[in-house]
Amino acid sequence: MTDTATTTKTEAPRSQWADVWDQFRTHRGAMIGAAFFVFICLLVTFGPMLWTLEPNYIDIRAKNQGPSMAHPFGTDQLGRDTFAQVLAGGRVSLLVGVTAMLLALFLGTLVGVVAGYFKRLDSPLMRLTDLFLALPILPLLLVIIMLFRDTLRAAFGPETGIFILVVSVIGITSWMHTARIVRGDVLSLKEQEFVLAARSIGTPSRRMILRHILPNVMSPIMVSATLGIATAIITESAISFLGLGFPSDFPTWGRLLSDSTNFMTLNPERVIWPGLAISLTVLSVNYIGDGLRDALDPRIRGR
Amino acid sequence: MLDDTAKNKLIEVHDLKMHFPIYAGIFRSHVGDVKAVDGVSFDIFEGETLGLVGESGCGKSTCGRAVLRLYDITGGSVKINGQEIGETPQNELRKMRPAMQMVFQDPQASLNPRMTVEGIIGEPLDEHTKLNRKEKLAKVHELMDAVGLNRTFSNRYPHEFSGGQRQRIGIARALALNPKFIVCDEPIAALDVSIQAQVVNLLEDLQERFGLTYLFISHDLSMVRHIADRVAVMYLGKIAEVAPRDALYADPLHPYTKALLSAVPEPDPDLTTEDRVILQGDVPSPTNPPKGCNFCTRCPSVMEICRQSDPEFREVLPGRFVACHHFNENTNAT
Numbered sequence: 001m002t003d004t005a006t007t008t009k010t011e012a013p014r015s016q017w018a019d020v021w022d023q024f025r026t027h028r029g030a031m032i033g034a035a036f037f038v039f040i041c042l043l044v045t046f047g048p049m050l051w052t053l054e055p056n057y058i059d060i061r062a063k064n065q066g067p068s069m070a071h072p073f074g075t076d077q078l079g080r081d082t083f084a085q086v087l088a089g090g091r092v093s094l095l096v097g098v099t100a101m102l103l104a105l106f107l108g109t110l111v112g113v114v115a116g117y118f119k120r121l122d123s124p125l126m127r128l129t130d131l132f133l134a135l136p137i138l139p140l141l142l143v144i145i146m147l148f149r150d151t152l153r154a155a156f157g158p159e160t161g162i163f164i165l166v167v168s169v170i171g172i173t174s175w176m177h178t179a180r181i182v183r184g185d186v187l188s189l190k191e192q193e194f195v196l197a198a199r200s201i202g203t204p205s206r207r208m209i210l211r212h213i214l215p216n217v218m219s220p221i222m223v224s225a226t227l228g229i230a231t232a233i234i235t236e237s238a239i240s241f242l243g244l245g246f247p248s249d250f251p252t253w254g255r256l257l258s259d260s261t262n263f264m265t266l267n268p269e270r271v272i273w274p275g276l277a278i279s280l281t282v283l284s285v286n287y288i289g290d291g292l293r294d295a296l297d298p299r300i301r302g303r
Numbered sequence: 304m305l306d307d308t309a310k311n312k313l314i315e316v317h318d319l320k321m322h323f324p325i326y327a328g329i330f331r332s333h334v335g336d337v338k339a340v341d342g343v344s345f346d347i348f349e350g351e352t353l354g355l356v357g358e359s360g361c362g363k364s365t366c367g368r369a370v371l372r373l374y375d376i377t378g379g380s381v382k383i384n385g386q387e388i389g390e391t392p393q394n395e396l397r398k399m400r401p402a403m404q405m406v407f408q409d410p411q412a413s414l415n416p417r418m419t420v421e422g423i424i425g426e427p428l429d430e431h432t433k434l435n436r437k438e439k440l441a442k443v444h445e446l447m448d449a450v451g452l453n454r455t456f457s458n459r460y461p462h463e464f465s466g467g468q469r470q471r472i473g474i475a476r477a478l479a480l481n482p483k484f485i486v487c488d489e490p491i492a493a494l495d496v497s498i499q500a501q502v503v504n505l506l507e508d509l510q511e512r513f514g515l516t517y518l519f520i521s522h523d524l525s526m527v528r529h530i531a532d533r534v535a536v537m538y539l540g541k542i543a544e545v546a547p548r549d550a551l552y553a554d555p556l557h558p559y560t561k562a563l564l565s566a567v568p569e570p571d572p573d574l575t576t577e578d579r580v581i582l583q584g585d586v587p588s589p590t591n592p593p594k595g596c597n598f599c600t601r602c603p604s605v606m607e608i609c610r611q612s613d614p615e616f617r618e619v620l621p622g623r624f625v626a627c628h629h630f631n632e633n634t635n636a637t
Contacts, residue, residue: 194413196373201400201404201431202398202430216415216416296417299416
């Protein structure tokens with residue numbers, strides 16, 4: 001008790017986000033991952049302004065070239081510059097990956113928290129989740145794209161329309177695992193005494209979820225998020241591969257990868273570049289998620 | 304009872320029932336109830352401490368939570384300050400929450416690990432008052448002083464504290480809204496003995512300073528003897544005996560109270576403990592309590608009528624309530 005007299009000035013309450021950032025900075029992997037992710041984002045955003053070669057410019061005389069000064073990543077079978085294509089494809093792939101992940105995360109967390117917290121909605125929502133898990137994805141995609149492609153194209157233009165379609169299709173078909181994990185965690189959290197304590201204070205359900213439940217289910221949500229970006233990028237490439245996604249002259253990392261598989265024996269580097277881009281992005285996102293999860297948990301923070 | 308009538312009844316509990324349904328089978332049909340609290344009645348006067356004792360699983364904690372309406376009770380009435388809250392829906396109850404608070408058993412589990420001390424103690428203020436940030440912080444610091452926590456700890460997280468300090472945080476949170484009535488649900492059970500004394504003394508000091516009324520749930524009879532003014536003994540969801548503390552410890556009436564008191568360890572080895580009442584068998588299941596008196600399966604002085612009918616909970620001496628056929632004039636004659 002003696003030190004109360006000496007330290008009369010008490011610190012103002014620190015913002016929790018300052019603590020989170022302090023902890024995040026100490027996680028080396030997360031910092032490298034974050035730096036790399038920012039680098040990739042900047043590269044695909046501003047790169048095409050510096051590397052002014054058109055990704056769809058066909059120079060048939062320069063086809064199937066290896067890496068050179070003129071074409072650092074080489075060219076494809078039509079003589080298009082692979083570097084320019086990877087840059088242009090990264091924009092779409094990253095945007096699709098992040099947006100679809102956010103959509104899936106939002107849906108999954110919403111369904112999971114509501115199902116776990118409100119007992120009456122648990123059974124219907126979980127049966128809905130089972131239903132979505134049981135849906136055969138590819139036929140479903142075919143039907144959705146058949147039904148909505150032309151309307152969306154007419155409404156938002158061919159590229160934005162397809163973008164909305166692809167993102168929502170991926171988001172709607174990949175929220176189920178998040179929902180299940182979140183529901184399980186919410187069920188166990190709900191029985192904790194601090195939730196009872198909050199109820200004895202008179203905290204209404206809405207704030208109970210936001211203040212007590214959600215911060216404590218952050219870890220599984222983070223893990224789902226990092227894995228979700230990877231799955232979304234891969235699924236987008238699968239959709240494009242089937243010819244249901246973006247038009248064939250519109251490069252994305254997934255499409256570049258699937259286009260080059262035929263030429264793998266001839267020009268292995270053509271598979272390597274987009275593959276490397278996808279893997280490194282996913283890896284950096286994983287590390288960011290890892291660091292964020294640690295930083296958000298005050299029990300790990302400061303260790 | 305005569306001197307008690309001058310005091311105001313703050314809490315009146317009448318025939319409180321809390322049954323938890325059991326569902327079984329593929330159709331989840333309702334096959335029975337766990338009768339955790341089955342017809343409990345007691346009053347708590349303003350400014351006093353009622354100790355609620357009983358063995359594990361007898362429904363003490365459930366009773367405390369049901370009195371605060373943390374559960375939707377099965378039946379009976381609970382009055383706080385003359386206001387009936389037994390049937391009030393939870394969202395209307397919200398406005399009355401500031402008057403009644405709770406201190407929980409496990410100080411680790413009852414604090415959200417992701418909130419700072421400032422956030423935890425400030426939560427009730429966020430919910431029920433419109434203080435700005437500065438006023439709120441001042442109030443939080445004031446509360447931390449009141450429970451003997453260093454103000455500089457306000458940015459720390461619960462895992463950085465010892466058990467006793469965590470319990471102080473829990474007490475500060477309960478005090479934040481200036482409640483009249485606090486249910487202490489075994490606040491000392493998870494602490495070691497030296498800390499137990501600190502926390503109990505803190506609770507007593509606070510009672511004196513703020514004029515609090517406690518329902519002190521515990522299975523530690525010596526601690527209850529220290530803090531309580533009156534003691535209620537629970538067995539299998541029912542109250543066996545309610546009496547002023549000294550009278551109860553000096554002369555227990557109900558056979559279960561006798562057995563419970565004789566089980567308190569005696570620190571002096573010279574004092575004889577031969578006259579201990581050792582109960583045989585186990586507590587019956589609360590899903591299927593025995594016919595008649597709940598204690599009839601283990602009672603050392605069981606009579607025929609105990610297996611037939613449930614004894615009435617009645618006042619046998621001034622201020623002393625017992626539910627036992629031994630104290631029923633009609634059966635005493637036979």
